[in-house]
Amino acid sequence: MELKQLEKIAKALGDINRLKILEDMADHGGSIQCSQIMSGLDLAQPSVSHHIKALTEAGLIEPEKEGRCYSYILNKILLKEYVKDIAAFAAK
Numbered sequence: 001m002e003l004k005q006l007e008k009i010a011k012a013l014g015d016i017n018r019l020k021i022l023e024d025m026a027d028h029g030g031s032i033q034c035s036q037i038m039s040g041l042d043l044a045q046p047s048v049s050h051h052i053k054a055l056t057e058a059g060l061i062e063p064e065k066e067g068r069c070y071s072y073i074l075n076k077i078l079l080k081e082y083v084k085d086i087a088a089f090a091a092k
Contacts, residue, residue, distance in 0.1 A: 001085045005059075009082050012058035017041055018051050022060065022074065030074040031064075037072070 012018055024040045025032045038048050052072065055061045060079060061072045 001081055006082065006085060008058045009060065009078075012054045012060055015051065015054070017043065017047075018055055021051060021055065022079075025061065025072065025074045030076060031071055033066075034070045034072070 013022075020041060021032075021037055024037065028036070034048075034052070037052070038045060041048060043051075052061070056063060056072075060075055062075055064071045064073055
């Protein structure tokens with residue numbers, strides 16, 4: 001993984017609300033609807049959208065449209081690769 005992508009993921013993970021979203025997704029089997037995200041956070045809809053956008057741009061979650069609603073799927077492969085690459089720094 002390139003350093004630029006590592007940086008983007010690290011920045012996305014650097015917010016407590018984004019970590020809560022990822023944790024909630026993991027607790028729901030890796031997939032969650034937008035309405036569930038909003039009910040799990042005490043934030044206004046524009047703030048939730050901002051966090052979703054950051055996670056999506058980092059590649060940590062992937063949107064899936066279902067009619068008028070969106071679901072988001074946790075990108076476990078990318079997350080595992082990120083952890084592996086970060087662990088490699090510690091192994092040097």
